[in-house]
Amino acid sequence: MADSKPLFSLDGDPMAAEALLRDVFGIVVDEVIRKGTSASEKVCEWKEPEELKRLLDLELRSQGEAPEQILARCRAVIRYSVKTCHPHFFNQLFSGLDPHSLAGRVITESLNTSQYTYEIAPVFVLMEEEVLKKLRALVGWSSGDGVFCPGGSISNMYAMNLARYQRYPDCKQRGLRGLPPLALFTSKECHYSIKKGAAFLGLGTDSVWIVKTDERGKMMPEDLERQISLAEAEGAVPFLVSATSGTTVLGAFDPLEAIADVCQRHGLWLHVDAAWGGSVLLSQTHRHLLDGIQRADSVAWNPHKLLAAGLQCSALLLRDTSNLLRRCHGSQASYLFQQDKFYDVALDTGDKMVQCGRRVDCLKLWLMWKAQGGQGLEQRVDRAFALAWYLVEELKKREGFELVIEPEFVNVCFWFVPPSLRGKQENPDYSERLAKVAPVLKERMVKEGSMMIGYQPHGTRGNFFRMVVANPALTRADMDFLLNELERLGQDL
Numbered sequence: 001m002a003d004s005k006p007l008f009s010l011d012g013d014p015m016a017a018e019a020l021l022r023d024v025f026g027i028v029v030d031e032v033i034r035k036g037t038s039a040s041e042k043v044c045e046w047k048e049p050e051e052l053k054r055l056l057d058l059e060l061r062s063q064g065e066a067p068e069q070i071l072a073r074c075r076a077v078i079r080y081s082v083k084t085c086h087p088h089f090f091n092q093l094f095s096g097l098d099p100h101s102l103a104g105r106v107i108t109e110s111l112n113t114s115q116y117t118y119e120i121a122p123v124f125v126l127m128e129e130e131v132l133k134k135l136r137a138l139v140g141w142s143s144g145d146g147v148f149c150p151g152g153s154i155s156n157m158y159a160m161n162l163a164r165y166q167r168y169p170d171c172k173q174r175g176l177r178g179l180p181p182l183a184l185f186t187s188k189e190c191h192y193s194i195k196k197g198a199a200f201l202g203l204g205t206d207s208v209w210i211v212k213t214d215e216r217g218k219m220m221p222e223d224l225e226r227q228i229s230l231a232e233a234e235g236a237v238p239f240l241v242s243a244t245s246g247t248t249v250l251g252a253f254d255p256l257e258a259i260a261d262v263c264q265r266h267g268l269w270l271h272v273d274a275a276w277g278g279s280v281l282l283s284q285t286h287r288h289l290l291d292g293i294q295r296a297d298s299v300a301w302n303p304h305k306l307l308a309a310g311l312q313c314s315a316l317l318l319r320d321t322s323n324l325l326r327r328c329h330g331s332q333a334s335y336l337f338q339q340d341k342f343y344d345v346a347l348d349t350g351d352k353m354v355q356c357g358r359r360v361d362c363l364k365l366w367l368m369w370k371a372q373g374g375q376g377l378e379q380r381v382d383r384a385f386a387l388a389w390y391l392v393e394e395l396k397k398r399e400g401f402e403l404v405i406e407p408e409f410v411n412v413c414f415w416f417v418p419p420s421l422r423g424k425q426e427n428p429d430y431s432e433r434l435a436k437v438a439p440v441l442k443e444r445m446v447k448e449g450s451m452m453i454g455y456q457p458h459g460t461r462g463n464f465f466r467m468v469v470a471n472p473a474l475t476r477a478d479m480d481f482l483l484n485e486l487e488r489l490g491q492d493l
Contacts, residue, residue: 010067016067019067020067020070020071023067023071024074027071027074027075027078028078031075031078031079032078032083032085032097033085033097033099033102035083036078036083036085036086036097037086037087037097037473038086039086039088039477039478039481041083042083042448042449042450043082043083043086043088043089043449043451043452044080044081044082044083044446044449044452045079045080045449046446046447046449052080055076055080056073056077057073084096085097085471087471087473087474087475087478088450088452088478088481088482088485089451089452089471090451090452090453090454090467090468090469090471090482091453091468092454092468093248093276093302093305093306093468093470094302094308094311094470095308095468095470095471096308096470096471096472096473096474097308097310097473098307098308098309098310098368098472100368100370101308101309101310101364101365101367101368102310102364103367104310104363104364104365104366104367104368105363105364107363108359108360108363108364111360113360114350114357114358115349115350115358115359115360115361116336116349116350116353116357116358117336117337117348117350118343118344118347118348119341119343121360124360124362125348125349126347127362127363127366128147128148128349128360128362130366131315131362131365131366132146132147132148132315132317132362135301135317136317138282139281139293139294139296139317140293140294141294141319143321144317144318144319144320144321145317145318145320145321145323145324145325145352146315146316146317147315147316147325147349147353148313148314148315148316148358148361149300149314149315149316150312150314150355150359151302151312151314152191152193152273152275152300152302153191153193153196153197155273155275155300155301155302155314155315155316156191156193156194156197156273156275156300157193157196157197157201158298158316158354159242159269159271159297159298160184160194160197160201160203160240160242160271161328161329162298162318162320162324162325162328163239163240163269163271163297163298164179164182164201164203164239165324165327165328166269166324166328167237167239167269175202180235180236180237181207181235181236181237182203182207182236182237182238183207183209183228183231183236183237183238183239184198184203184207184208184238184239184240184241184242185208185209185211185224185227185228185231185238185240185241185242185268186208186209186210186219186241186242186244187210187211187212187213187217187218187219187243187244187247187254188210188212188213189213189217189218189247189248189249189250190242190244190273191244191247191248191275194208194242195208207236209227209228209230209231210227211223211227213252215405216252216405216408217249217250217251217252217405218252218253218254218255219243219244219254219255219259221255221258221259221261221262224241224262225262228262228268238268239268239269240268240269240270240271241259241262241263241268241269241270241271242271242272242273243256243259243270243271243272243273243296244272244273244274244277245272245273245274245276245277245278245280245289245290246274246275246276246278246280246409247276248276249411249413249456250404250405250407250411250413250458251277251407251408251409251410251411252408252409253277253289253290253408253409254272255292256272256290256291256292256293256295256296257291257295258292259292260295260296263295264295269297269298270296270297270298271296271297271298271299271300272290272293272296272298272299272300273300274290274293274299274300274301275300275301275302275305276306277289277290277306277409278290278299278300278301278302278303279303279305279306279307279377280306280381280409281293282307282374282377282378282381283378283381283382284378285382285385286381286382286385289408289409296319297318297319297320298319299316299317300315300316300317301314301315302314302315303315305470306380306381306384306410306470307368307377307380307381308368308380308470308472309364309365309368310364312361313361313364313365314361325352325353326351326352329351329353330351330352331351332351333351336348336350336356337350337351380472383472384472384474385409385410387410387469387474387476387479388407388409388410388411388412388469390476390479391412391467391469391479392406392412394479394480394483395414395483398483398487400416400417400418400419400422400487400490401414401415401416401417401483401486402414402415404458404461404464410468410469410470411467411468412467412469413458413464413465413466414464414465415437415465416437416438416441416465416486416487416490417434417437418437418490418491418493419493420493421433421434421437431462432462434462434463435457435462435463436463437463437490437493438455438463438464438465439455439463440490440493441486441489441490441493442455444489445485445489450485450489451481451482453465453466453467453482454466465486467482
């Protein structure tokens with residue numbers, strides 16, 4: 001049986017494997033890179049789930065398929081997937097396609113190594129530290145630590161775990177039974193991963209104290225003080241404040257200097273979730289939005305968002321120089337982290353993480369940075385701001401568009417008011433009817449494949465659109481298209 005091969009297997013046939021990959025790369029270049037970034041093509045080709053299952057033929061069988069069939073399946077996967085690199089994909093906080101980052105991802109996937117020891121990932125161990133050092137310098141730290149995590153949510157959870165360990169190091173061995181009730185503080189506009197992290201770490205969602213925000217969505221330091229006092233009065237021990245730089249919906253930046261003052265007075269760990277807004281640090285024009293971030297103990301930053309480094313690229317940065325990451329998470333697995341290796345074992349960074357196997361996430365950002373330079377990335381950020389301002393000004397000129405708030409970031413939140421509702425703001429059912437507009441328009445645009453833009457309710461506000469200006473290839477023409485397309489899709493409402 002060892003000599004028999006599965007039908008159509010490429011095992012042991014390097015020429016056939018190379019031919020297949022060349023064909024696949026050709027399909028990717030043609031269908032994703034060329035067509036997927038073209039405004040004349042669809043963002044998506046919508047199919048209902050049952051039809052999509054039938055078109056993809058998802059069942060896994062005992063017999064393999066011919067290379068020609070595999071190539072057809074590759075084309076089908078691309079055809080029916082959403083093209084997040086498309087200039088009219090505005091749906092998430094990530095979009096676009098940077099060719100240098102993509103090249104880095106191709107190399108990363110091809111080498112297929114794990115970022116835990118210098119032994120098997122020498123290039124990437126050194127590269128990761130250099131990239132993290134650069135990111136820390138932009139925060140304002142001359143030293144520190146850090147790691148690339150599988151997403152900003154995990155970065156936030158790491159920060160919570162580190163803050164708890166620093167306060168109560170015995171918890172690593174004794175668990176929760178040796179801890180008093182703990183309290184952490186974040187704004188009502190925080191990312192949902194803060195509550196998820198509290199639940200995952202065994203703190204419980206009741207340990208998360210919600211701080212009020214002002215009308216722009218920024219945390220109110222005076223209410224933070226009040227919440228800390230209330231938590232202490234109930235017998236809880238405050239240990240962490242999680243501020244946000246670039247909230248998910250409104251794009252708000254919390255006042256970090258004032259929050260840092262509160263943390264300093266109470267001896268609390270300050271974490272800044274800058275997953276969305278961290279890349280603004282590259283801009284000399286706009287980095288004032290994060291004034292005070294250098295006073296944080298930890299920062300989460302996702303270059304895969306505004307910098308378009310490609311999913312996923314999420315850094316957790318620490319001001320700590322005491323090896324807190326390794327002390328908190330290390331378990332000294334002797335089969336992997338031998339202490340008598342022939343090189344400096346401090347280069348084996350894997351014991352800093354909860355993960356064992358860890359993909360390489362630094363190369364895509366490093367290669368993109370090498371190609372663009374810091375100045376090129378700064379221009380990318382500044383251009384996004386400029387396009388957002390352009391969209392706001394154009395939106396104000398048109399009947400039927402209403403801003404939710406004046407943006408300070410590249411989140412532009414607005415209502416489209418269809419003809420049937422214009423001038424009827426005083427009607428008792430106006431808000432209810434307006435809230436139904438965005439879902440209808442979203443369905444129409446997706447089924448036509450013309451564009452994708454997110455919507456949501458927010459507090460007492462009914463559904464509104466959240467336009468995200470992040471794709472580095474966007475132009476003013478794309479902003480005009482957005483407004484024109486909403487007018488076209490909603491003209492009969």
